[in-house]
Amino acid sequence: MVTAGELYVLTATVMALVALAAAVPVLRDIAIEGRERLRRGGPDPPVEDAHSSEVAGVRCQHCGTENETDYTYCAECSRAL
Secondary structure: OOOHHHHHHHHHHHHHHHHHHHHHHHHHHHHHHHHHHHHHOOOOOOOOOOOOOOOOOOEOOOOOOEOOOOOOOOHHHHHHO
16 A cells, blocks of 8 residues: 555655656756857857947846836836846
8 A cells, every 4th residue: 555655755756857857958958058158268249239329228137128227127127026
């Protein structure tokens, strides 16, 4: 007969293996991108827009709106944080 504790350990083990199997492709892509960056000699340079010289502020990291201040998040997104 299977006890409740054994069933719990079996369920937790199966869930951990499923999560690991789902994470393997993501981890593989991260490793491949890291190797490419090391081969090229560092991170990619920032992309310049045609309008980047006209923007006085910084873009929000979450939604992309333009900020007039030097904060990395806009007022709307910082309220949610």
